[in-house]
Amino acid sequence: MSEPKKINPILVVLIGQAINMAARAATGGTLAIPDAVPLVQSLVDALGRATLETDEERAQRRVETEAIFAKHSTPLVPEVNP
Amino acid sequence: MNSLRALTPARSRVPGRGRVLLSRALPALLLVALVGCAGFVKNAETVLQTAPAMYDTAMTFAEQNQSKLSRETLTKFEFVRVQFPPAYRAFDSALAAYIKSGSKDPAEVQALMDEVNRLITQLQALCVLNGGPDLGAKK
Numbered sequence: 586m587s588e589p590k591k592i593n594p595i596l597v598v599l600i601g602q603a604i605n606m607a608a609r610a611a612t613g614g615t616l617a618i619p620d621a622v623p624l625v626q627s628l629v630d631a632l633g634r635a636t637l638e639t640d641e642e643r644a645q646r647r648v649e650t651e652a653i654f655a656k657h658s659t660p661l662v663p664e665v666n667p
Numbered sequence: 668m669n670s671l672r673a674l675t676p677a678r679s680r681v682p683g684r685g686r687v688l689l690s691r692a693l694p695a696l697l698l699v700a701l702v703g704c705a706g707f708v709k710n711a712e713t714v715l716q717t718a719p720a721m722y723d724t725a726m727t728f729a730e731q732n733q734s735k736l737s738r739e740t741l742t743k744f745e746f747v748r749v750q751f752p753p754a755y756r757a758f759d760s761a762l763a764a765y766i767k768s769g770s771k772d773p774a775e776v777q778a779l780m781d782e783v784n785r786l787i788t789q790l791q792a793l794c795v796l797n798g799g800p801d802l803g804a805k806k
Contacts, residue, residue: 650719657726
């Protein structure tokens with residue numbers, strides 16, 4: 586699996602706090618989400634890894650693609666020498 | 668004093684409707700933004716996975732119909748044949764570097780992906796105009 590994407594931890598804290606404040610405002614203070622910051626961090630970690638390919642699959646795709654390129658290495662139009 | 672207090676309407680604890688909607692929409696918007704960031708990588712990988720097969724189909728068509736196609740058409744196919752591999756490799760490498768670095772600016776990768784898409788669109792048009800296969804069709 587690819588290395589997960591990094592996100593600025595300050596941004597994570599700000600987003601988490603914004604969600605917490607939004608929840609409190611929406612419910613008139615009856616509901617708070619104090620764990621919003623770690624939740625956002627988990628979400629960001631999960632999304633950062635949200636690639637379709639593993640390293641092995643990427644390597645395999647590259648091999649197959651190079652084979653396709655090699656298959657079509659003959660020019661379609663004969664070169665004209667002046 | 669008590670009578671005055673009784674006449675003054677109590678301050679409502681219920682927030683305005685707009686404020687409620689905004690505060691409810693905010694987390695959703697943030698999630699959409701985060702998912703959007705991840706979606707770029709997935710879209711780019713999808714292009715990387717599907718483009719070679721489309722290139723292969725178009726080039727096979729051009730090779731098999733070399734005698735029937737006009738020189739002008741063959742020259743256009745030839746242009747893409749030469750341009751596509753380096754464009755694809757550059758896009759592939761840039762995406763891998765983008766994922767690894769955790770960069771927030773996908774502009775460079777986007778530009779390289781646009782170039783690959785442009786070449787594939789060109790191949791698709793060449794195939795359609797010359798009675799070739801539909802590159803967008805699912806196999």
